[in-house]
Amino acid sequence: MGSIASRESDVSTLPRVTVSKRHGRDATHTVVALRGELDAAALSSLAKSFDDAIERDGSDVVIDLAGVDFIGAAWIGTFVRSRAYLKSQDRALTVRAPSRVAHRLLDLCGLANLIEPTPCPG
Numbered sequence: 250m251g252s253i254a255s256r257e258s259d260v261s262t263l264p265r266v267t268v269s270k271r272h273g274r275d276a277t278h279t280v281v282a283l284r285g286e287l288d289a290a291a292l293s294s295l296a297k298s299f300d301d302a303i304e305r306d307g308s309d310v311v312i313d314l315a316g317v318d319f320i321g322a323a324w325i326g327t328f329v330r331s332r333a334y335l336k337s338q339d340r341a342l343t344v345r346a347p348s349r350v351a352h353r354l355l356d357l358c359g360l361a362n363l364i365e366p367t368p369c370p371g
Contacts, residue, residue, distance in 0.1 A: 278309040280345070284316030289323045296327075303331055310335060311365070315346040325358050332363070 281302045285291070303310055312328065314320070332342040344363045347355060355361050 278311050279303075279305050280311045280313055282313040282316065286319040287317055287324050288319065288321045292321070292323045292327060299327065299331075303335065307338070307340065309341040309343070311343050311345050313345045314348055314351040317348045317351045320351045320354050322354075322358075325354060325360065328360065328363070 279302055281299060283295075310331070328342065328344075335342045342363065343365050344351075344355065344360075345365050346367075347364060352361075352364065355364060
């Protein structure tokens with residue numbers, strides 16, 4: 250059995266999911282913000298939250314990966330399946346502000362086209 254300090258640090262490194270509804274100029278979309286280390290264990294623990302966010306309503310889904318420290322290949326499969334499901338319902342899935350590590354994996358998997366364009370400062 251670990252000490253209280255070690256258990257507290259384990260809790261602080263758990264991945265988190267935040268789901269919010271955003272209203273833009275042209276449309277309403279659901280934003281799913283994922284943070285932390287997204288490995289296979291995180292996928293099994295967050296799968297229901299992720300699926301619930303997609304099923305929330307008929308809006309498009311934006312996955313915010315800005316706070317991702319690590320992302321495993323199992324998540325890429327989830328994104329691909331989710332995109333296919335949403336497309337079958339005339340909805341879209343995009344990725345916003347991926348961290349460097351998330352951007353690299355999306356690019357290696359041929360999914361960089363899912364990333365929203367970065368607005369030009371100005």
